[in-house]
Amino acid sequence: MKTKQFIFVRHFVGEPKLEDFELVEEELPPLKDKEILCEALYLSVDPYMRPYSRDRQPGTTMIGSQVAKVIESKHSDYPVGELLVGYFGWRLHTIKNPDVQATGMFDAIFKLPNLGGLSPSVGLGAVGMPGNTAYFGFLEICQPKPGETVVVNGAAGAVGSLVGQIAKIKGCKVIGYAGSDDKIKWLQELGFDHAFNYKKVNIRKSLKEAAPNGVDCYFDNVGGLFSSEVLNHMNTFGRVSVCGAISVYNDDPKNPTLVPAVQPAMVFKELKMEGFLVSRWVNRWQEGLKQMSQWIQEGKIKYEETETFGFENTPKAFIGMLRGENTGKAVVKV
């Protein structure tokens, strides 16, 4: 059968552009024994795709996960109709042999857990990789205690919005930063104690106002100058979980954004900062998904999705997500 996929034709320079992508046709062979044919229902667009593309060859498929349905099967454990999350890249149809041992998270296939009536797209968000990123990346690295003050940026994004709500469940005071007044309104509805539009406020002043006793935990999606400000406002023995650095992903590596050095704050406040990739918790994957799913069923966690319609609009959705145009998880409905 014929299908389609997006390749990237050159390494991105600065912000990715529509012409950096090309939609190409592909001929898929017939299935062999144990193979399954998957059809994309939802594609995920995530910040990590920008830096990760740097190590990949132009002309290859853009990386990424999708929720796919098995539409033809020669494997009895994966019948037609089964819903999967797979890192197939930006492709409409994919042939896989699920028995071939995955070499890492980006090669693995997960069966979608019971979502109790939620849209399967949540498997790319709150009950998927971003959900586990928030769950493990915040709880394991920040080790928040009740009563502590937590700062999260990218707070209206797929991960940040979940981190803030998990912090509330854990009894923390939560300060979120996002990039539009609509997002701020949404964060307030989610129960954030303070929410600021970082494009409109002075970060230092807003921190002094919202965290007069300092910041204990900082979940960082943004990096760069924003982080230098937060570090200077942290309490002794504060913990910093570095999940991403979206503010500098579009930088030219040879000409990076320059910011004040973090080391003085690290020393004098005795801070602990740890970067992570969620793949380190791949062995606890189901634990995270189960907890996130339960909190959603109990109404303790709310999530939002920004849907872009049509596979051909995936590059547009990706570029918009990097610009912060999404609220909650950015997905493409095929």
Added chain:
Amino acid sequence: MKTKQFIFVRHFVGEPKLEDFELVEEELPPLKDKEILCEALYLSVDPYMRPYSRDRQPGTTMIGSQVAKVIESKHSDYPVGELLVGYFGWRLHTIKNPDVQATGMFDAIFKLPNLGGLSPSVGLGAVGMPGNTAYFGFLEICQPKPGETVVVNGAAGAVGSLVGQIAKIKGCKVIGYAGSDDKIKWLQELGFDHAFNYKKVNIRKSLKEAAPNGVDCYFDNVGGLFSSEVLNHMNTFGRVSVCGAISVYNDDPKNPTLVPAVQPAMVFKELKMEGFLVSRWVNRWQEGLKQMSQWIQEGKIKYEETETFGFENTPKAFIGMLRGENTGKAVVKV
């Protein structure tokens, strides 16, 4: 009796200057019950004094530790002749009541342990605060494993030279950076696997050459641009112990040195970075001193001191230490 002390007359701007200090006379009252009169033998000059002075009032005594001898005593546990390490500041004579509970490390008095014939000045260095800084700050935070590659900068300084030698004891490969060819020669004598003069080499190229398989542990005395380079050369799950940031201590806080953001390296290499003050291990103080002292007696750790003679030259010794003119521990012999 009359004695002398150094006050700092203004907050330092950039590099401290001789005229920022003033030697003033002081009249000490007679001893009360339980008090002791201590006379300085050796004063310590350390990098931390530069940033710490920022929070203190001009016109007050410069902070710092010293090895002092009890020359008059009204306390039976502290007879005349006893040698102490105390954070008395840059003073020739000090009256203390050792029974008054210390409010922190900077207020505490330690009796000098048995040094087995070593100069008492070692109580300010390898068997003192810098020794414990190296011992705990490296081992506890970097958790080095045999065969791992360790980078240390300020490597010919009081702390760095000990860290490199401890790393060798633990079976690591050690790469040191210091600022003169004489220091590099000394580091080679100490058994460092590689030693570079950071003023003469390209940091990135030297790391590629000396650590072709990447860096696992980084003990950072310097911060700033140097650290950004090392972070980019670290292995996944590398550990960074941030002890100091001497490269930026003389910065104007309103106009700091700008460097590339650390967050991308932190995330994609899943690094852990922790700043510390050695005071957090005050309850294990004797353990560290004992181990350092033992390693010295066994010939496994060598140390050097750069002595400046005369109390009146303390500011000069301090300024020279900040410039990196010392090899090993910088002390003033009164």
